[in-house]
Amino acid sequence: MMMVGTDEAGVERSLLSGELVCPSCSGLLAPWGHARSRSSRGPEGTVRHRPRRARCSSCRGTHVLLAQAWLWRRADAVSVIGAALEAKAAGAGHRSIAARLGRPACTVRGWLRRFTVRAEQERARFTRLLVALDPLAGPLVPRASVVADALEALGAAAAAAVLRLSPQPAWELAARATGGRLLAPVGGSRW
């Protein structure tokens, strides 16, 4: 799998003109049909989409091109999951977050638990990203929890990305930076 931008037509153009590079070997990717169609839940309701599949001209590996609005093996948009993580960092509990987002409490609890386990790793990742985007970035202010620290680093990296790259929502940057694995099991080799 490989994360790409949310501009479907732009991704298609890049794929057809050989601008997309294989994440395994840096060979050029060419179109290779589509992945199966899936139903995902965005902030405004269910969205049906069918990710593009590409094949490497060098190593022959195939990759599903997943738009950075989504995460690997998660039905909900990263913006929705991100809103839940922000509410947790602000002190809300999983039931109230679930009610506000219109999602099952057990689903939201699963997101929060998984991210809490990954929070230190993601704090470090987003801090490295921030420094890469803005070498002169000042130190981050420590927050009340590691989850809040991770979100602080993400927010700063996203602000730097707006200046260095292009405007993009912070949670889409997080999806891209984690290779879609923002909520993957830690050390889960089956991902």
Ligand SMILES: [Zn+2]
């Ligand atoms: Zn390759």
